[in-house]
Amino acid sequence: MSLDFDVIRRPTLLVVDDTPDNLMLMSNLLKDRYVVKVANNGEKALKIVRTGEPPDLILLDIMMPGLSGHEVAQQLVADSKTRDIPVIFLTALASEEDEMIGLGLGAADYITKPIRPAILLARVETHLNIKAAADFLRSQNDFLEQEVARRTREVAAIQDVTILAMASLAETRDNETGNHIRRTQHFVKVLAEHLRNHPRFAKVLDDHTIGLLFKSAPLHDIGKVGIPDRILLKPGKLTPEEFEVMKTHTTLGRDAIEHAELQLGADVAFLRLAKEIAYSHQEKWDGSGYPEGLSGDRIPVSARLMAVADVYDALTSRRVYKPAMPHEQALGIIRDGRGSHFDPDVADAFLACTEQFREIAQRFVDTDHDIARKADVQAVAAGLP
Template identity: 40%
Template sequence: MKILIVDDSATDRMIIESMLEDYHTLTASDGLEAMQLIETTPDIDLMILDLNMPNMDGFQVIQSLKNNPKYSSIRIIILTNFDEIDNEVKGLKLGAVDYIRKPLNIESLRIRIDIHLKLKEVQKKVERDNERLDSMVLKKTKELIATRDITIHALVGLLEIRNIESHNHTIRTQKIMKMLCEHLKKKKEYKDILTDHYIKELVTTTPLHDIGKVGIPDNILLKPGKLTTEEYEIMKNHVNYGVKALENDLYDDEHIPSFIKTAIEIVGAHHEKYDGTGYPLGLVGESIPLPGRLMAIIDVYDALMSERVYKPAYGFSYTIEYIKKESGKHFDPKIVEGFLEIKDEILEISKRYVQELVKEEA
């Protein structure tokens, strides 16, 4: 434990220092010297501080320490004269933890110092324990994030193995989701909703939007032609399959992890339409969860721009005109507006990852 004794009286400094010979002590004759010592010896635990000093008085020292967070752990006992009650109150209000009056009562001062050093030791122990807990929490958080990401990649891998989706479709939709969200958050209506944390969840869970398709038979899923009415009804079940795959009876609504909630909203609502003609619930307007409204336009855009077993790739102009035409019908008009504002940047994502796919196949 290090104790700094600050007093312009050499006699008082000597008396206090001799009383504390079993501690590591430093001395200063005024506030300026004290601040220089603190700068070079940052691990001081306790300061015994006279208030009435030349150059820089005790009040100024306390205020300087208060203004610098790295010195907030130094406990200060102020020394006052017997009739300086106002100074005692002022010093305590500024941040001192205790006071002792002059002429010094050595026994009283020693008891108070011992008490505050014990409190400081307890404080240090709490800080060390908190650091260990923070480290453990950080480690567990990283493990949970890794587990989440591995699980998502494994689930998406099932789609890729069955040739339901390409790896580049996953990359494109994630990058478009990020770009669209980052753009929308600049707008007043989204700035408080699309936080950095929420955007990260949306981007991370985007690849799961069609995970339920693993439950659809190949003769329907990979059919090169148009689906019959009966086949289409079976295909629509992929939404419920995906939601059920993510739901877990171990969690109630209050304790379900937020990223699972986001994933369920993406999976369960990305085929809803703004005018209420979508599925599975026929939700209307903003009753459709935001992740579903975002995923709807991203998924349709990428589907139109990409070749599928049942259709060729359509051009960018056709795709943009389709999105414009479906504003207020299939898509949320506000999201369409934001999408169109960055359509050229989105096209660059499509071009980049289609080219990479061609290179991989070459």
């Protein structure tokens, strides 16, 4: 029975010199320890390096016709695929200035001719060991970066699923359908992207924040979970007393998210925005909203965006108790609310993006099945047969 052993890979060295005798000398010196490739000019050396498996180390003469060793080294360093290959200049240029120039070009070492075989072999082995260690660290870093990216994607996916699950829980007890969540998400994103370069919003609405707004927007009505069914599902107009209870959904939502944040023991950016939206999206620009009667810029930007998105969707969506309002009529209501209900600039952003709003509404339109399912849920919640 015979055993097969993996053959240990010998490092590959590329020797570049325009003198045949020097190439022969170096090949004979190195061939017992390494795989040796040779090139008699800079152009050929670069071709060898760039095709097939690159060498582990390059021994490079400087004074050659055509491309000089300096020019070859510059091209190697400029290419991300070859810049990590150690280069040892092997040259007759022996001045301190020449050595400084060579090392300044990124060479790992500088050996002057005539060579001393023992010194050359020792330096080659040293730089190969250094390269092997650096390659190992790079591979570990690449692995760690991939692992961090994988786990980051997992965390983001868990966040998204959790948000949608919580939002869907609130939706099952409300007159809204699940598509309301999707529509308002996209409405908020459209407004934020339109305002990102506006002088009043540029410092707030960067790519990262817009992504967090999209992620947190579904939680705007999470507090409705705490509103009694007799009020939440009432098909007619609420009494003043009932409306006061309904208004508490903003505080209930903020408190529920804040409790979750405290349990995590960390400040999470998207939860901060979710709290702002849940608590303040019913505030009005003129201070007549709730729960605090905030006005103007005291209302968080996230809540001002959601105010427009939520009102437009409420107006243009079909419910079990009302038909959908035509787009143009809803547009007029928001235009009329500019400066009273809505931040004037946010209202203007909406008016500039109405076709995008219309397209989103059509893409996530409530079907007859959605409406029927919501009616069934309400009937069950009300205890009807």
